[in-house]
Amino acid sequence: MLPPLYKMENYTQCAEDPSNYCCSAQVGLIVPSTNLNTINIIKNYSLDITKFDRQFIYRTLCVPKIFIKDDFELYSYSSNLVNQEIKSFQLGAKVEDMTCNKTQMEINAFDIICLVVVVLYNILLIFATYKEKTYEKEKGIKYAISRLSFFHTWKLRSKIPNTTDFKNLINMNGGRIFGMLIIILIHVGVANNTSFISEPEIYEKVYHTVVDSILGCLPVLIVLYFFLISSWLLTIQVYNIHEKGQLSLKNVGILIINRYFRLNCTIVVFMILSRTSWMTIIPGPANFYSIIANQKACSENWIPSLFFFVNFYQGAHICNPITWHVSVDFQLYVINLFLLYIKLKLNFNTVKFCAAILTFSMILHGITLQIFDTGPLYLASLRYLEVRSIYHSLPYVVAYMSTSTLWSSSLIEVIFGIIYIKTKNRTIKPNTVLNIIWCSASVGLIYLAIKMGSIKINGTKASLLGCIIRPIFSLGCALGVYGMSHNLGGPIKKLMELKLFVVLSNCLYCVYLVHFASILMINRFSLEPIYFDVWKTVRHWQTCFILI
Numbered sequence: 448m449l450p451p452l453y454k455m456e457n458y459t460q461c462a463e464d465p466s467n468y469c470c471s472a473q474v475g476l477i478v479p480s481t482n483l484n485t486i487n488i489i490k491n492y493s494l495d496i497t498k499f500d501r502q503f504i505y506r507t508l509c510v511p512k513i514f515i516k517d518d519f520e521l522y523s524y525s526s527n528l529v530n531q532e533i534k535s536f537q538l539g540a541k542v543e544d545m546t547c548n549k550t551q552m553e554i555n556a557f558d559i560i561c562l563v564v565v566v567l568y569n570i571l572l573i574f575a576t577y578k579e580k581t582y583e584k585e586k587g588i589k590y591a592i593s594r595l596s597f598f599h600t601w602k603l604r605s606k607i608p609n610t611t612d613f614k615n616l617i618n619m620n621g622g623r624i625f626g627m628l629i630i631i632l633i634h635v636g637v638a639n640n641t642s643f644i645s646e647p648e649i650y651e652k653v654y655h656t657v658v659d660s661i662l663g664c665l666p667v668l669i670v671l672y673f674f675l676i677s678s679w680l681l682t683i684q685v686y687n688i689h690e691k692g693q694l695s696l697k698n699v700g701i702l703i704i705n706r707y708f709r710l711n712c713t714i715v716v717f718m719i720l721s722r723t724s725w726m727t728i729i730p731g732p733a734n735f736y737s738i739i740a741n742q743k744a745c746s747e748n749w750i751p752s753l754f755f756f757v758n759f760y761q762g763a764h765i766c767n768p769i770t771w772h773v774s775v776d777f778q779l780y781v782i783n784l785f786l787l788y789i790k791l792k793l794n795f796n797t798v799k800f801c802a803a804i805l806t807f808s809m810i811l812h813g814i815t816l817q818i819f820d821t822g823p824l825y826l827a828s829l830r831y832l833e834v835r836s837i838y839h840s841l842p843y844v845v846a847y848m849s850t851s852t853l854w855s856s857s858l859i860e861v862i863f864g865i866i867y868i869k870t871k872n873r874t875i876k877p878n879t880v881l882n883i884i885w886c887s888a889s890v891g892l893i894y895l896a897i898k899m900g901s902i903k904i905n906g907t908k909a910s911l912l913g914c915i916i917r918p919i920f921s922l923g924c925a926l927g928v929y930g931m932s933h934n935l936g937g938p939i940k941k942l943m944e945l946k947l948f949v950v951l952s953n954c955l956y957c958v959y960l961v962h963f964a965s966i967l968m969i970n971r972f973s974l975e976p977i978y979f980d981v982w983k984t985v986r987h988w989q990t991c992f993i994l995i
Contacts, residue, residue: 448536449488449489450503450532453645454505455974456469456509457974458509458781460509461509462550464511465550469506469509469510469735470508470548472505472507472544473507473545474506474526474540474542475541476539477540486973497654498646499833500657505528506529507643507733510547513526526541552724552727554724555724561719562725565720572595576597578598608933618940618944619676621948626673627668629666630669630670630959632657633653633666633832634966635969635984635987636658637837638963638966639970642702642733642735642970643975645976649980650685653979659827664900666827668824668896668897669918671917674775674857678858679863681787682783682868683864690792694788696788703780703784706777710755711755714753714767714960715753718753726741726964727966728907728969729737729967730967731971732973732974734967736899737768740965744764745766745767748760748765751765751774755774756778757776760844761841761844761847762840763838767960768785775853778850781856783857786804786861801862805862808854808855810849810914811854816914820905820906822842822904822909823904824846824900825901852913859922859925866929867932875933881935885930885935886936888923888926889923889924889926895919896916897920898900899915936961
C-alpha cells in the first residue's frame with residue numbers, strides 16, 4: 448500500500464563517474480484525495496509517535512553534477528526520479544529536503560594543512576614519550592616537550608587527588624560513567640535514525656522496547672547529572688575561596704576565564720577539523736546528512752560555538768551539536784558563580800536566599816514552557832529523535848537545551864553543595880535501616896521524575912508539571928551523592944568509587960565530544976539498508992566503545 452520507507456541507489460555504480468553526487472533526500476508523499484485508505488494509513492502512523500512518520504520516505508539518489516548548482520533543478524530532477532519509482536503505488540512525491548555529497552573526495556589546501564598539523568602533533572607526542580626520561584631532567588623547551596609524553600599524561604589522568612572533598616565525593620565518578628553509557632546508548636539510536644533501515648517495523652519495536660518501555664524519560668533526564676557535578680563542585684570551590692578571604696570580583700573573573708579556556712580549547716580543535724573534507728569519510732554513503740549539516744554550521748555559524756551560546760539554536764545550525772551541553776554548563780557556571788558571590792558578600796540568609804532563587808527559577812522554567820507550548824519534557828520517542836526532526840525542532844531547543852529550563856536543576860545541586868559543606872565533618876554510622884531509607888528516597892525520586900515525564904498533558908498543566916520534573920530528578924541524584932559522601936550505600940558506594948571509574952571519568956569530556964562521530968562510523972561501509980534488531984543495537988553499543 449505504501450512505498451518502502453528507505454531505499455538506496457547503487458552507490459558503487461554512482462561512484463564510477465567521479466563527477467556524480469550521492470544525495471540523501473527526504474521526500475513528501477502526495478496522496479490523491481480519492482485514495483482514502485492510504486490517507487487513513489498515513490494518518491494512523493502520524494498519530495503514533497513510536498513509529499516513523501509515513502508522510503515521508505527517504506532515498507539516496509545518484510545526481511549528475513549539472514543539477515547540483517541550482518536548487519530548483521536539483522529538487523525537480525530528484526522528484527522526477529522518485530515519482531518514477533513509486534508510480535505503481537499511485538502516489539506522487541515531492542523532495543522536501545536534500546543533502547548531497549561528492550562520491551569522490553576532493554582534497555584542498557586546508558585539508559592538507561590540517562592533516563600535516565595532526566600528523567606532526569602525533570609525531571611530537573611519540574617523540575616526547577620516547578625522550579621523556581631524558582628531557583624531564585632538562586629545562587626550557589626540552590622539559591616542556593617531556594610533559595607531552597603519553598606516560599606523563601596517563602599519570603596525571605590516573606592520579607587521585609588526596610583531598611577530603613574528593614575522597615567524600617569520589618562516587619560522582621561512577622555516576623558520570625553510567626550516565627555517559629546511557630547517553631551513548633541513546634545516541635546510538637539517534638545515529639541509527641540517520642541510517643537507511645531495511646525493516647523499519649522491527650526497528651520501531653526494538654526502539655520502543657529499549658527506550659519507551661525500559662528507559663522511559665531517563666535519556667532526556669540523565670544529562671542533569673553532569674550539571675549536578677559542575678554546580679556542586681563550583682559551590683565547594685567558591686566556599687573554599689571565601690574561607691580564605693579571597694572572594695572578589697577579580698577572582699570571580701579569573702574563575703570564568705579559566706573555565707572558558709578549559710572547555711573551549713578542545714572544541715576549537717574539533718570546529719577546525721569539522722571543516723575539512725576528511726570528515727565526509729566518516730559517515731559513508733547513507734549517513735552523511737548530519738556531517739554535511741555540521742560542516743555547514745561550522746562554516747556559517749561558528750561564533751555561537753566559540754562563545755558558548757549554541758543552545759539557543761536548532762541542531763542543524765550548531766557546529767558539533769552535542770556541544771550544546773558545554774554551552775549550558777558554562778552559562779550555568781557563570782550564573783551560579785555570581786549568585787554565590789552575591790550571597791557570600793552580602794551575607795544573605797542561606798535558606799531564604801536559596802528558596803527565593805529556586806522558586807524564581809522554577810517559575811521561569813514554567814513560563815518558558817507555557818510561552819512555547821512544548822509540553823513537560825522533550826520525549827525520547829522515535830518520532831522526536833529522527834535526525835531531521837531533532838535538527839529542526841523548536842521544542843527540542845526550548846524544553847531540552849534552554850538555560851531557563853535547566854537552571855532550577857543546577858540550583859538543587861548548589862543547595863546540596865552548601866549542605867555538604869556545612870555537614871561534611873559530621874559522621875554517620877551506616878546501618879541497614881539508614882541504607883534502605885536513603886536508597887528508597889534517592890531511587891524513588893528518580894523513578895517518580897521518570898514516571899511524571901511520561902504523563903501526556905498540554906497547556907498550563909504541562910508547564911506546571913514540567914517545572915518540577917527536572918528538580919525532582921536532580922533531588923534524587925543529589926540525595927544519592929550526598930548519602931554516599933557520608934558512607935551510606937554499601938555495595939553501591941563501593942561500585943561507584945572504583946578506581947577504574949575515577950580514571951575513566953577524567954577522559955569523559957573528550958569522549959563526549961567525539962563519541963557521536965565514532966557512532967556514525969559503525970555503519971560506514973553499508974551500501975544497502977541495514978537490518979536492526981536488539982542484538983545489532985547491543986553490538987553497535989559495544990563497537991562504539993572500541994572506536995572511542
